Structures are given as C-alpha cells and as structure tokens.
Amino acid sequence: MGERRFLRLAQHPAFALVCAVLFALAALALIREGVAARNRLAAADDPVRITDQALDRSFNRDVAEHEIGAALASGDIDLAQSFVALAADRGVAIDPALAAKVKDAGVQQSSFGNTAGRFVHGLWTGEPTDLASLAGTAFGDLFVFGDIRDAAREGTHYLMGRHYDPWIFGLAGVGIAITAATYATAGFTAPERVGLSLVKAARRSGRLNPVLAVRAVREAVKVDEAGGLVDLAENTGRLEVKAGPQAAMDSLAVAEEPQDMSRLARLSAAKGGKTRAIIKLLGRAAIVLTATTFDLAMWLIWAAVALIGFCASCKTAAERMTQRILLRNKACRLRAVELPILALPARP
Numbered sequence: 001m002g003e004r005r006f007l008r009l010a011q012h013p014a015f016a017l018v019c020a021v022l023f024a025l026a027a028l029a030l031i032r033e034g035v036a037a038r039n040r041l042a043a044a045d046d047p048v049r050i051t052d053q054a055l056d057r058s059f060n061r062d063v064a065e066h067e068i069g070a071a072l073a074s075g076d077i078d079l080a081q082s083f084v085a086l087a088a089d090r091g092v093a094i095d096p097a098l099a100a101k102v103k104d105a106g107v108q109q110s111s112f113g114n115t116a117g118r119f120v121h122g123l124w125t126g127e128p129t130d131l132a133s134l135a136g137t138a139f140g141d142l143f144v145f146g147d148i149r150d151a152a153r154e155g156t157h158y159l160m161g162r163h164y165d166p167w168i169f170g171l172a173g174v175g176i177a178i179t180a181a182t183y184a185t186a187g188f189t190a191p192e193r194v195g196l197s198l199v200k201a202a203r204r205s206g207r208l209n210p211v212l213a214v215r216a217v218r219e220a221v222k223v224d225e226a227g228g229l230v231d232l233a234e235n236t237g238r239l240e241v242k243a244g245p246q247a248a249m250d251s252l253a254v255a256e257e258p259q260d261m262s263r264l265a266r267l268s269a270a271k272g273g274k275t276r277a278i279i280k281l282l283g284r285a286a287i288v289l290t291a292t293t294f295d296l297a298m299w300l301i302w303a304a305v306a307l308i309g310f311c312a313s314c315k316t317a318a319e320r321m322t323q324r325i326l327l328r329n330k331a332c333r334l335r336a337v338e339l340p341i342l343a344l345p346a347r348p
Contacts, residue, residue: 013324016317020310027306034299047267047287054282061092067280068098077105078246082277089274199236202252211256235261242268243275250279263287 064087071080080102087094157163202208239261240248251264264287268275278286 011320013317013320016313016320020313020317023306023310023313027303027310030299030303030306034303047263048270050288051267051271051278051282051286054285055086055090055278059086059090059092059281061087061094063281064092064094065098067277068094068102072101072105076246077102078244079276079280081106082247082273082275082280085272086274086277089271199233199252202249207249207253209253209255212252212258212260232258232261235265238265239268239275242272244273247273247276247279250276254279254284256284260284260287 064083068080068083071077071083084094084099084102086092199208235258236248236252239251242265247268251261255261255264264275264279267278267287271278
C-alpha cells in the first residue's frame with residue numbers, strides 16, 4: 001500500500017513542479033559558486049585580490065583577538081601589532097583593552113636599552129628578529145664583517161671536514177659582491193644587500209623553506225653571476241622595507257619558489273605592516289590559488305546537471321498536467337453522452 005501510494009504521489013504534476021523548483025534553487029546556488037570560482041581564477045595573478053577574498057572568508061573579531069592574544073603570550077609584539085593594524089584596516093572591532101595592551105608592549109619594547117641590546121645581538125649573531133636587530137645585522141654585512149664572518153666560519157668547517165652549510169657559504173660570497181656594488185653605486189643596491197642578509201639569517205635559523213632554497217639554486221645556475229639569488233635577495237629586501245624584517249623572514253618560510261617572493265613583495269607594497277598578520281593567517285594561500293580551475297569546472301558541471309533536472313521536471317509536469325486535463329475532458333464528454341441515455345424511461 002505504501003509503495004502504491006508513493007507511486008501515485010510521484011505521478012502527480014505537483015510532485016514534478018516541486019522537483020523543478022528544487023532543481024532551480026540548486027542551479028542558482030551552483031551558478032553563484034561558479035561565478036565566485038571564476039572571480040578567484042581571474043585574481044590568480046593578483047596577490048592583493050587573492051588575499052582580500054581569503055580574508056573575507058576567514059578573518060573576524062574572534063580570529064583577530066585570538067591571534068593577538070597568542071602573539072602577546074609568545075612575546076611577539078610585532079605580530080600582535082600587525083594583527084591590530086589588519087583589524088583596523090578591515091573594520092573589525094577588537095577589545096580596546098587588548099589594543100591598549102599591545103600599544104604598551106610596543107612602547108616598552110622600543111626603549112633605548114632594549115633597542116641597543118637587540119642591535120648588538122643582530123650585529124654579533126647575524127640573526128635579526130626585529131628592526132633593531134636587523135639594523136645590527138645589516139650594519140655588519142654592509143661593512144663586510146658579517147659576510148667575512150660567515151664565509152670564514154663555513155670555510156673553516158669545510159677545510160676541517162666538519163659539517164658546513166654551502167648555502168651560507170655561497171650567500172656570503174654573493175653578499176661580498178653585492179656590498180662592493182652597493183659602495184660603487186652609492187647605495188643603489190642597498191635593498192638587495194638587506195634582503196640577502198635576511199635570506200642568510202633565515203637559512204641559519206632554519207626558517208628558509210627548503211623547497212624555496214632548492215628552486216632558487218636551480219634558477220641561479222640558469223643565469224650568469226647568480227642572478228636568481230640576487231632577484232630573491234631584491235624581493236626580500238623590498239618586502240622588508242614595506243612590512244618589516246619579521247614579515248620577510250615569515251615569507252621566506254612559506255614561499256616555495258622565487259616567484260612567490262615576488263608576489264609577496266607586491267602584496268607588502270599594498271598591505272604594509274599588515275603583511276605579517278596576513279602571512280600568519282593565510283600562509284601561501286595569500287598569494288596562490290589551488291584547484292580553482294578544477295573547482296570552476298565542477299561547479300559548472302553540477303549547475304548543468306541541475307538545469308537539465310529543472311528542464312526535465314518542467315517537461316514532466318507539463319505532460320502530466322496535459323494528460324490529466326485530457327482525461328478530465330474525456331470523462332466530461334463521456335458523462336455528457338451517458339446522462340441522456342440514463343434519463344430515457346425503461347421499456348416495459
């Protein structure tokens with residue numbers, strides 16, 4: 001009984017109309033997602049548009065306050081300030097007390113004693129953690145102290161048969177050449193000099209993506225005079241100027257190819273101090289789209305299926321309504337013929 005009742009219900013025109021409405025709604029939703037995928041695909045070579053679209057989906061007050069709190073807990077004032085700037089830029093209101101806490105921490109960090117200590121740390125170790133320590137690192141490298149120190153250390157390890165880092169050794173050699181060019185051009189190559197210091201520091205501290213290191217070397221051997229490494233250093237220096245040394249170090253950790261650093265440099269030119277928060281939140285997804293072409297194709301295929309279902313449901317509904325009307329008219333004509341016959345008196 002249940003099956004027959006369901007079959008009768010499924011054969012009713014109203015059922016086909018309901019299916020048509022459902023297919024139409026599904027098609028509209030799928031087409032909307034397809035348009036969004038097409039827009040993402042159109043932004044494939046625009047890191048700023050990619051970032052804005054990703055932040056629209058993932059950045060809100062809860063995320064901002066959680067990231068700021070985590071940065072303060074770890075003592076990373078620069079990252080906390082970057083998230084505060086990002087929240088202000090996107091109109092996301094955060095707790096005023098939390099913003100004040102970040103401001104106070106920044107004032108304390110910028111004290112003379114603290115700044116001088118970080119400058120000396122960067123000069124001596126060559127590992128910048130903020131602007132002051134980067135100034136120390138860049139100062140040492142600009143006067144060739146840092147590059148000679150690194151070349152001598154790695155070269156000594158090599159001669160003594162101990163483990164050495166050929167990347168640091170090679171970068172030190174390139175750094176000496178860039179420093180000479182900086183003096184010869186009256187500072188014209190200073191961004192490359194600073195960028196190379198950051199690349200070297202990222203390698204030493206383990207924050208340079210190994211994939212980026214391998215691909216940068218592969219590109220370097222394709223051109224004369226290590227041009228690939230110079231381009232990497234130049235983009236890193238541009239990024240540092242706009243977003244700060246920590247943003248540059250974080251970028252070197254997420255980039256997988258030299259072109260990624262070029263995109264990140266373009267992103268930093270538009271986002272400035274907010275770049276580090278963006279990289280922390282989105283990673284490489286801030287500059288590179290994944291599976292967008294495949295997503296667009298799938299959305300379009302399913303939208304086409306939904307439209308076919310809509311057309312089929314409309315056709316079925318029209319056929320069943322026409323059939324019911326024809327059957328009703330036929331029954332009315334039959335009844336009109338039978339009534340006069342039934343009205344005749346019976347024969348005795």
